[in-house]
Amino acid sequence: MEDSPAPDNLDKAEPASATTVSINTPADDPSQYAAALEQVVDDFEIQASSLAWVTDELLKGRSTEDLQNCLVDQGWTSDEASNVVEQARRATRRLRGVITREDVVIEANRNYRKSMTGGWFLAFPSLNAAFRLLYSLGNLITLGKMRRRR
Numbered sequence: 154m155e156d157s158p159a160p161d162n163l164d165k166a167e168p169a170s171a172t173t174v175s176i177n178t179p180a181d182d183p184s185q186y187a188a189a190l191e192q193v194v195d196d197f198e199i200q201a202s203s204l205a206w207v208t209d210e211l212l213k214g215r216s217t218e219d220l221q222n223c224l225v226d227q228g229w230t231s232d233e234a235s236n237v238v239e240q241a242r243r244a245t246r247r248l249r250g251v252i253t254r255e256d257v258v259i260e261a262n263r264n265y266r267k268s269m270t271g272g273w274f275l276a277f278p279s280l281n282a283a284f285r286l287l288y289s290l291g292n293l294i295t296l297g298k299m300r301r302r303r
Contacts, residue, residue: 159206159223200237203229207241212249217242250302257299264292 207220217238224234246253267288 159227203237204241207238208245211241211245252299252302257296260295260299261292264288264295 203224207224210220211217220241221231221234221238224237225231229237265288
């Protein structure tokens with residue numbers, strides 16, 4: 154497994170000028186507002202391309218720490234890099250075969266709801282209890298399968 158280098162376009166963009174403009178001035182001079190808007194950095198494309206790159210690298214097997222360090226080396230702050238890596242990690246859970254708590258809870262909830270719909274068995278408490286016991290055993294089997302999949 155070879156580590157592919159980070160693309161050159163992942164460098165964080167810097168504001169055009171280092172001067173600051175106070176936004177709390179009266180609306181007499183609209184050029185002050187325009188000057189403030191010139192300093193806004195549109196880094197959506199940079200973040201989208203870096204997220205795509207990090208996602209691909211995670212699927213290839215690179216560690217999250219390695220990817221975060223690579224982004225920091227490209228000029229990202231540690232917080233920004235960890236946010237991008239975390240987004241990619243969460244987006245690739247299913248592709249990497251990770252079983253989450255949510256997956257287990259959804260399956261257990263599905264079995265629980267099935268066990269509570271007894272239909273005409275509700276009129277016979279002992280039959281209804283046996284019915285729910287069978288679904289509980291099914292839940293235990295499902296949890297065991299999920300544990301073995303890890």
